[in-house]
Amino acid sequence: NAQTNAMTSQKNIQSRNWYLHDSQWVKFNDDEIVSTQNTFNENPKQTIADV
Amino acid sequence: MSLLPGLTDSNQATDLFVDANEVHKLVLKEETEWKVEIPSSSKLTITIRSGIAEIFGTELANDVEYTFSNWKISLSAVENVILEWKCPDIPNKDLMIEPNTTSKYVYNLHFGLEKMRNSSFNGPRILVVGNANSGKTTLCRTLCSYAIKFKSYQPLFINLNPHEGIFSPPGCLTATPISDILDVQSQTWGQSMTSGATELHSKQPIVKNFGLENISENRSLYWDNMNQLSNAVNERLQNDVIVQRSGCILNTPSLSDLDEEFNELVTIIDRFKVNIVVVLAEQDEFTLFEKVKETLRPYIGDFLIRLPKLSGRFEADDAYKRSLQRTAIKEYFYGTPKTILSPYASGADFEEITVWKPINMVEAQGTTSTSNPLQLLPVTVDASTLQHALVAISYADRKSSSSEVQKASILGFGLITEVNEKKRKIRILLPVPGRLPNKAMILTSYRYLE
Ligand SMILES: Nc1ncnc2c1ncn2[C@@H]1O[C@H](COP(=O)(O)OP(=O)(O)OP(=O)(O)O)[C@@H](O)[C@H]1O
Ligand SMILES: [Mg+2]
Numbered sequence: 001n002a003q004t005n006a007m008t009s010q011k012n013i014q015s016r017n018w019y020l021h022d023s024q025w026v027k028f029n030d031d032e033i034v035s036t037q038n039t040f041n042e043n044p045k046q047t048i049a050d051v
Numbered sequence: 052m053s054l055l056p057g058l059t060d061s062n063q064a065t066d067l068f069v070d071a072n073e074v075h076k077l078v079l080k081e082e083t084e085w086k087v088e089i090p091s092s093s094k095l096t097i098t099i100r101s102g103i104a105e106i107f108g109t110e111l112a113n114d115v116e117y118t119f120s121n122w123k124i125s126l127s128a129v130e131n132v133i134l135e136w137k138c139p140d141i142p143n144k145d146l147m148i149e150p151n152t153t154s155k156y157v158y159n160l161h162f163g164l165e166k167m168r169n170s171s172f173n174g175p176r177i178l179v180v181g182n183a184n185s186g187k188t189t190l191c192r193t194l195c196s197y198a199i200k201f202k203s204y205q206p207l208f209i210n211l212n213p214h215e216g217i218f219s220p221p222g223c224l225t226a227t228p229i230s231d232i233l234d235v236q237s238q239t240w241g242q243s244m245t246s247g248a249t250e251l252h253s254k255q256p257i258v259k260n261f262g263l264e265n266i267s268e269n270r271s272l273y274w275d276n277m278n279q280l281s282n283a284v285n286e287r288l289q290n291d292v293i294v295q296r297s298g299c300i301l302n303t304p305s306l307s308d309l310d311e312e313f314n315e316l317v318t319i320i321d322r323f324k325v326n327i328v329v330v331l332a333e334q335d336e337f338t339l340f341e342k343v344k345e346t347l348r349p350y351i352g353d354f355l356i357r358l359p360k361l362s363g364r365f366e367a368d369d370a371y372k373r374s375l376q377r378t379a380i381k382e383y384f385y386g387t388p389k390t391i392l393s394p395y396a397s398g399a400d401f402e403e404i405t406v407w408k409p410i411n412m413v414e415a416q417g418t419t420s421t422s423n424p425l426q427l428l429p430v431t432v433d434a435s436t437l438q439h440a441l442v443a444i445s446y447a448d449r450k451s452s453s454s455e456v457q458k459a460s461i462l463g464f465g466l467i468t469e470v471n472e473k474k475r476k477i478r479i480l481l482p483v484p485g486r487l488p489n490k491a492m493i494l495t496s497y498r499y500l501e
Binding site for chain 2: 013014015016017018019020021022023025026027028029030031033034049051
């Protein structure tokens with residue numbers, strides 16, 4: 001239907017995330033964001049900015 | 052095809068029509084590089100058909116169309132390369148193709164660093180110094196690219212040059228683990244974290260906002276930001292085995308921006324535990340190299356190497372550097388043609404925002420505010436101060452004291468697009484959808500207009 005067509009043709013609209021707080025960044029591990037690591041992980045860990 | 056009005060010579064019209072969209076074939080011999088300056092508001096597309104071609108150390112995939120604009124790049128042929136290119140504003144004659152005379156030094160340096168990575172849990176921490184336009188940033192970008200090419204290392208790239216926006220807007224000191232491929236089409240090396248899946252990998256930098264245009268405008272503030280960054284870097288290295296093993300690559304401002312006695316280099320070496328220094332200098336700059344060597348020898352011994360200035364480099368003038376800064380701001384909010392970002396416009400009343408700014412010691416000479424150079428000064432909200440301004444948004448709450456704001460982490464940046472003094476409202480462009488966070492903001496010296 002028209003709505004589904006509109007949705008499938010919509011570009012992948014993205015925005016930037018906030019930077020992590022220093023205290024989060026020092027504990028962060030980039031394996032979280034390297035795609036090959038999460039291929040088989042159902043619930044990949046996702047650190048987001050602690051605003 | 053119709054003739055353009057006024058043209059009577061049909062041959063002339065044919066030439067015009069053909070050149071605009073003509074795809075040119077170019078063969079580059081191994082160990083040569085093609086230096087190309089893309090005029091602003093023009094686009095160069097390149098497709099590699101065979102062979103290995105690199106830009107700043109990142110290989111271009113075959114049969115993929117890459118687009119470059121407003122940039123001076125040099126495409127290096129690692130093997131014989133056949134490529135196709137198209138740009139209406141670049142004539143297909145007198146192309147600057149020269150032998151790449153410095154690539155062997157860069158490879159040797161890279162292999163030296165690899166040996167160090169393979170033989171220790173503490174990876175090499177290499178500081179790159181040199182005069183303006185000697186190729187420091189290019190060398191850093193290339194070493195980062197090579198480090199991750201064959202092994203899954205994650206070197207920490209540390210940018211101590213606030214004039215360059217790398218994974219951030221300009222005016223920042225940053226540290227970013229290079230955990231995956233860099234975006235060869237991005238002047239800022241790639242994107243920092245975005246929502247949703249991206250074709251290319253995003254990075255997670257730590258960003259310290261210096262915010263002034265020149266280090267000389269507040270050296271104490273520059274050093275304070277450097278200290279905050281080094282504290283975070285050292286803690287991350289303790290917590291992150293892969294990054295520690297991969298080591299650090301440090302980019303510096305031109306030597307002319309630092310003090311003549313190189314005391315500041317000594318402080319950097321101490322804070323970031325640097326164990327190798329590379330000086331980009333020509334043979335005839337022997338005195339410079341000797342002076343650096345003598346000053347730094349007590350701290351790094353013989354791990355001081357001279358490399359000649361990179362052969363692909365251009366003399367970049369101030370106007371070009373300003374255009375790079377502009378692109379860095381644009382890429383933060385809008386992304387790149389491959390990764391389009393949608394920033395969010397928000398509104399706020401004058402009464403809802405608190406803005407600070409760092410002291411410009413050069414401007415403030417003779418006034419009382421020079422007593423504590425790290426002090427933040429309150430900013431009156433009006434069009435003359437804030438219109439088109441890039442502002443850093445702090446993690447510190449809006450009601451925080453200036454000293455709390457000065458020490459706090461940075462959430463991100465906003466761009467004040469409109470200041471309506473009559474309605475006492477501002478419009479601000481934000482990278483993340485939602486209301487303007489109830490946080491303190493810090494005015495930078497950077498302005499951006501469409
Ligand atoms: N090998 C190369 N390939 C392509 N472009 C290069 C290369 N080396 C340098 N350049 C270009 O030459 C200019 C100067 O190089 P670069 O920015 O690396 O110098 P720099 O020492 O970092 O300068 P600054 O002191 O201003 O930071 C830049 O415009 C850059 O794009
Ligand atoms: Mg540089």
